[in-house]
Amino acid sequence: MKNRVWIIVLSLSVLICAVCWLYISNLSPLSQIVGIYQNGTLVEKIDLNSVTGKREITLSGEYGKNTVLVSNGHIMMKSAECPDKLCVKHGELKNGGSPIVCLPNRIVIKFEDTSYSADAKTGALR
Amino acid sequence: MKTKNLILTAILTALALAAFTIEAAIPPLTPIYGIKLGIANVFTLFALYALGTRQAAAVLFLRIVLGSIFTGQLVSFIYSLTGGVLSFVLMILLKRFFPIKQVWVLSALCAVMHNVGQFAAAVLMTGTVQILYYLPVLVIAGIIAGTFTGLCAQLVLMRLKKQTY
Amino acid sequence: MAAAVLCCSACNFNSRYDSEFFAMDTIMTITAYGSKSESAVKTAENEINRLDTLFSVQNKDSEIYKLNRDKSIVVSADTLAVLSRAKEFYVLTEGAFDITTEPLTRLWGFYSGLENRVPSKEELDNALKTVGAEHIKIDSSNITLDENTSIDLGGVAKGYASAIAAQTLNDNGVSSAIISLGGNVRALGSKPDGSDWSVAIADPDDNSKQIGTLAVSDAAVVTSGGYQRYFEENGQIYHHIIDTETGYPAKSGLKSVTIVSEDDTLADALSTALFVMGLEKSSKLYCENSTLFGAVFVTDKNEVYITDNIKNSFSSQHDFEVIKT
Numbered sequence: 238m239k240n241r242v243w244i245i246v247l248s249l250s251v252l253i254c255a256v257c258w259l260y261i262s263n264l265s266p267l268s269q270i271v272g273i274y275q276n277g278t279l280v281e282k283i284d285l286n287s288v289t290g291k292r293e294i295t296l297s298g299e300y301g302k303n304t305v306l307v308s309n310g311h312i313m314m315k316s317a318e319c320p321d322k323l324c325v326k327h328g329e330l331k332n333g334g335s336p337i338v339c340l341p342n343r344i345v346i347k348f349e350d351t352s353y354s355a356d357a358k359t360g361a362l363r
Numbered sequence: 364m365k366t367k368n369l370i371l372t373a374i375l376t377a378l379a380l381a382a383f384t385i386e387a388a389i390p391p392l393t394p395i396y397g398i399k400l401g402i403a404n405v406f407t408l409f410a411l412y413a414l415g416t417r418q419a420a421a422v423l424f425l426r427i428v429l430g431s432i433f434t435g436q437l438v439s440f441i442y443s444l445t446g447g448v449l450s451f452v453l454m455i456l457l458k459r460f461f462p463i464k465q466v467w468v469l470s471a472l473c474a475v476m477h478n479v480g481q482f483a484a485a486v487l488m489t490g491t492v493q494i495l496y497y498l499p500v501l502v503i504a505g506i507i508a509g510t511f512t513g514l515c516a517q518l519v520l521m522r523l524k525k526q527t528y
Numbered sequence: 529m530a531a532a533v534l535c536c537s538a539c540n541f542n543s544r545y546d547s548e549f550f551a552m553d554t555i556m557t558i559t560a561y562g563s564k565s566e567s568a569v570k571t572a573e574n575e576i577n578r579l580d581t582l583f584s585v586q587n588k589d590s591e592i593y594k595l596n597r598d599k600s601i602v603v604s605a606d607t608l609a610v611l612s613r614a615k616e617f618y619v620l621t622e623g624a625f626d627i628t629t630e631p632l633t634r635l636w637g638f639y640s641g642l643e644n645r646v647p648s649k650e651e652l653d654n655a656l657k658t659v660g661a662e663h664i665k666i667d668s669s670n671i672t673l674d675e676n677t678s679i680d681l682g683g684v685a686k687g688y689a690s691a692i693a694a695q696t697l698n699d700n701g702v703s704s705a706i707i708s709l710g711g712n713v714r715a716l717g718s719k720p721d722g723s724d725w726s727v728a729i730a731d732p733d734d735n736s737k738q739i740g741t742l743a744v745s746d747a748a749v750v751t752s753g754g755y756q757r758y759f760e761e762n763g764q765i766y767h768h769i770i771d772t773e774t775g776y777p778a779k780s781g782l783k784s785v786t787i788v789s790e791d792d793t794l795a796d797a798l799s800t801a802l803f804v805m806g807l808e809k810s811s812k813l814y815c816e817n818s819t820l821f822g823a824v825f826v827t828d829k830n831e832v833y834i835t836d837n838i839k840n841s842f843s844s845q846h847d848f849e850v851i852k853t
Contacts, residue, residue, distance in 0.1 A: 250506060254502045
């Protein structure tokens, strides 16, 4: 094959890859698998991308009930009966952000894939 | 002839090692791990076309082993070796289709193979499939870096074409 | 082929064990590597729980609770060690670090089950009379508190616990682990691949973000900030780090202080103390003790300052100033 053909082939490959890259990076973040834990044991694993419609998950602990709201790509603590309600104030779970934690009822909601964040974070929790 | 061949191989290995060490010492061009020019490959390519397959293999693998000892850790050695083996296999398989005028094409293809191989190793070692996300970027980086190093080797080879070794 | 074999052997020696549990009123995580990681982590967890039952202010069975109630008791070796170190830090920070703030913290309502409120000047002045490490007498393992003095190990307990946890892991055959006791981070060794652990520092304004990361090995990283626990009254924000000079939440011009040190307990205590002291006094303390610790400061104006002994391990999108010795 001639040089010119190769230039075209390789340029096209660069272009296709660039388009793929742009397309992938516009998709939702790397991983959307979220784990809900209570007392250190897994209650449920959810892929936020495959959720259709809205769903509520109720967890009960020593300090009453917590209601988790799940919708496509989003998860948050909708309501809690514990005194400080910090988990509700936390809002939506963000990728790369800190997990949603309810200390009184010992609930943690976090992304399962942490390969892109730091190994640990200081100062984020109470 | 044999001695001359041996000495040339040794010199090329030394040069490749020097290029590798210097490149490892300067800060990376991009924040993405694994993207670099790979100037050391100029010497592997040169050895392949000017000396032969066995000499090129010597230059490549000695450089990887020694380079990892001088600069890095076990992990980078495993990545380098995986990328190195895969791209070298591709290089000797495809060499006959590419005359000296098209060394740059071979180099670009091998660089892509190298990056893909390293990434496969990273996926296997860390067990996270999510890194495949970066594949398109690595292909682009491979084409650009490979073309550059290929052209370097090609220019030298064409200048020296009429000489005998 | 060779590469594939190498890859697999590399995977095997990296067996990893993760644990997440609740203790000391916070959430703790331990990630350890190596074939003995699981049993080592469980032993470390037990150690932390044991310390929790010694140090808790609220738990009626704890030594600290009994000490605050009876004012004089014989304590265990661990409690004695923490109390001695707390006195040491009181001297080092010229009173900025103080464990006798329990009455003040109680007045402000920063204990669970209490309502947050702004105490009157009179209440605070009364409480301040009982504050100061000179009100604690240590006579071998016999501790005596002055009347009305009460202590709270909140500013050192997690630091001490992380040191014990790291030691326990190490004693049980783990040489690579990262521990987080409610944001008190401790790196044991380096990562299995030999590189440093990366520890992010939370952005005081938005905890889901970070102001930068520190690359560390064999070190503790602890952050204190007014944003971590606070309440609002009449548009005014009152946080939980009390200045023992005034009895009010410290107003030192800082949003957070992060300490890096090989000494976990020191790191924990100094993060609180330096937050109270402010940038200027902290810099002076650093100049005199630059071998003991490094620090990262975020000021009220969102400027970032870092001490020169750790500046090379800090990476950040923000501009930062360097504090030189």
